[in-house]
Amino acid sequence: MPQVKKPSVTIRVVRADGGTENVYPMKTDVLLCGRTSELSLPDDPFIADVQIRFFFSGGRLAIEDIGGGNGVFTRLRQEREIAPGSEVRAGRQRLLVEAIPPLAPNADGTTAWGSPDIGFRFRLVQILEGGIRGAVFPLKIGDNNLGREAGDIYFLNDGFISGRHAVISASPEKLTIRDVGSSNGTFLRLAAPAFVENGDQFLLGRQLMRVDIQN
Amino acid sequence: MASLLLNNLGIICQNCDFLNPAASRQCLSCAQSLPEAPAITPPPLSPLKATPSSSSLQVPTPPQAPSQTPTQPSHTSPPASLLPPSPLPHVDTPGAMLYAATHTYPTPPQAYPPPQVPHATAPTPQRLSLLQTKPYTLLALSGTYRGQRFALYQKMQIGRTRGQLLFSDDPFVSPAHASLWLYNQKVFVRDEGSVSGVYVSIPNKETISAQQKFCVGMRLFRYLGQLPPTPPYIPGRLVIHGTPVPVDQPNYAIEEILIGDRPGRTFISAGPSIFIGSTKCDLSYSLDEGMAPRHCELTLMPQSAMLCDLSNGLGTYVRIAGDRLLSPGDRLRIGQQILQLEAPL
Numbered sequence: 348m349p350q351v352k353k354p355s356v357t358i359r360v361v362r363a364d365g366g367t368e369n370v371y372p373m374k375t376d377v378l379l380c381g382r383t384s385e386l387s388l389p390d391d392p393f394i395a396d397v398q399i400r401f402f403f404s405g406g407r408l409a410i411e412d413i414g415g416g417n418g419v420f421t422r423l424r425q426e427r428e429i430a431p432g433s434e435v436r437a438g439r440q441r442l443l444v445e446a447i448p449p450l451a452p453n454a455d456g457t458t459a460w461g462s463p464d465i466g467f468r469f470r471l472v473q474i475l476e477g478g479i480r481g482a483v484f485p486l487k488i489g490d491n492n493l494g495r496e497a498g499d500i501y502f503l504n505d506g507f508i509s510g511r512h513a514v515i516s517a518s519p520e521k522l523t524i525r526d527v528g529s530s531n532g533t534f535l536r537l538a539a540p541a542f543v544e545n546g547d548q549f550l551l552g553r554q555l556m557r558v559d560i561q562n
Numbered sequence: 563m564a565s566l567l568l569n570n571l572g573i574i575c576q577n578c579d580f581l582n583p584a585a586s587r588q589c590l591s592c593a594q595s596l597p598e599a600p601a602i603t604p605p606p607l608s609p610l611k612a613t614p615s616s617s618s619l620q621v622p623t624p625p626q627a628p629s630q631t632p633t634q635p636s637h638t639s640p641p642a643s644l645l646p647p648s649p650l651p652h653v654d655t656p657g658a659m660l661y662a663a664t665h666t667y668p669t670p671p672q673a674y675p676p677p678q679v680p681h682a683t684a685p686t687p688q689r690l691s692l693l694q695t696k697p698y699t700l701l702a703l704s705g706t707y708r709g710q711r712f713a714l715y716q717k718m719q720i721g722r723t724r725g726q727l728l729f730s731d732d733p734f735v736s737p738a739h740a741s742l743w744l745y746n747q748k749v750f751v752r753d754e755g756s757v758s759g760v761y762v763s764i765p766n767k768e769t770i771s772a773q774q775k776f777c778v779g780m781r782l783f784r785y786l787g788q789l790p791p792t793p794p795y796i797p798g799r800l801v802i803h804g805t806p807v808p809v810d811q812p813n814y815a816i817e818e819i820l821i822g823d824r825p826g827r828t829f830i831s832a833g834p835s836i837f838i839g840s841t842k843c844d845l846s847y848s849l850d851e852g853m854a855p856r857h858c859e860l861t862l863m864p865q866s867a868m869l870c871d872l873s874n875g876l877g878t879y880v881r882i883a884g885d886r887l888l889s890p891g892d893r894l895r896i897g898q899q900i901l902q903l904e905a906p907l
Contacts, residue, residue: 393801452822455736459821460782463820474802475805483825
């Protein structure tokens with residue numbers, strides 16, 4: 348059986364203050380990353396002791412979240428489908444996708460009066476530090492613009508969000524998200540092991556990682 | 563003319579002064595025979611149209627009283643407590659309610675259903691003092707009977723299928739939704755366990771508690787109070803990541819409730835107040851016609867908030883939990899219906 352040639356992998360950890368990157372060449376087939384792992388990030392309280400695992404699968408580099416907790420987020424390169432339970436990070440915001448239950452009258456046929464529903468099926472819940480639920484944004488059918496100063500979902504005080512950052516498109520059946528040229532990117536939480544392409548970026552805790560792959 | 567009057571006026575018993583419905587042959591209070599009136603035809607049950615000459619409330623004929631088992635009237639003794647009378651029997655017609663319109667309003671979309679109530683379930687006739695013939699009225703400002711007035715004597719139940727004031731076309735009104743009653747010449751209202759709740763306009767300012775609902779225009783909100791503080795950092799322990807919150811800065815939340823009691827938008831603010839309106843407010847709803855540009859202000863406190871109405875008459879409403887005293891001019895929101903209490907003329 349022929350030996351599969353593995354590419355050369357380098358992981359760069361970008362400092363939040365824009366300082367010098369820390370470079371970690373991947374010397375073995377498996378690389379663990381966390382607060383107390385081989386690729387050590389000891390000062391970040393948002394990262395588990397062992398958070399992620401880089402490994403090769405059929406000659407291709409893959410990544411897996413094994414620490415749970417705050418998870419690992421991958422930067423969007425193209426439009427992706429999201430669903431209730433998905434998590435998005437943009438700027439300093441962590442946003443959880445939830446479903447809005449369909450309208451159902453009570454047993455006596457009465458419907459509770461409330462604000463008009465223009466067809467909301469999903470909503471974004473802002474998660475505050477410590478896990479507290481913050482602001483909530485219902486998503487209307489069609490495009491929902493996410494940005495810093497205007498749009499359907501905006502965060503006035505977040506300087507890391509671009510004026511026009513991302514668009515979430517909702518239909519009764521599904522949701523999709525795409526980045527619309529933001530400076531700092533839009534990240535989607537990894538739900539399962541995934542292959543890594545050259546230049547992919549990952550966010551874990553406060554750390555941003557970029558993976559360079561050279562064949 | 564005399565027969566016409568006899569057909570439309572109640573008959574006062576000469577023995578006990580009880581006011582009996584028109585065309586009664588026997589006093590409902592003391593069973594004394596009453597002067598016989600000419601045969602009458604049932605009055606129309608659609609709300610009375612205003613006539614140019616009507617300068618005061620007209621009183622249409624109430625439904626004919628039971629002739630076999632007269633109900634004992636309550637006489638003039640007031641109730642022992644503020645509690646309303648026991649719930650009325652199932653009534654499909656607003657027969658116990660006297661209503662009239664004193665102004666010209668558009669024809670309501672749906673008139674009352676025809677009277678099909680057997681005598682046995684007809685509402686109890688009310689003992690009316692001659693000095694009390696001018697009742698409080700409820701003016702429908704919007705909804706099914708917009709523009710019409712409904713007289714309130716001793717008690718009134720409001721519901722979709724049970725009571726004297728029925729809103730059968732409003733899916734937000736519970737079968738038995740609310741009760742209004744008079745005690746010491748004052749009007750009280752109670753939510754009878756409705757799904758949508760009963761909302762009362764606030765006169766100017768009112769303190770609301772955390773989790774209490776209030777409505778503005780066509781929007782329903784719930785004040786959530788102060789958010790829990792960020793858990794303290796413990797070295798070595800994983801901290802749940804999220805949007806950073808300034809330390810020692812309290813945050814307060816208002817949640818919008820969608821139809822069906824489903825969660826909608828939640829707005830977070832560090833205070834000290836939140837403005838709701840149609841333009842340039844913290845929560846702006848430009849398409850809501852019932853909302854003033856700056857409709858209300860919520861001054862935030864940890865376990866409560868001061869709700870201040872700035873709407874110049876459009877009204878800001880709070881959901882009531884128990885019995886509530888109403889004053890003339892107060893408004894009720896019941897489902898899609900808005901009713902205003904008016905003092906006796």
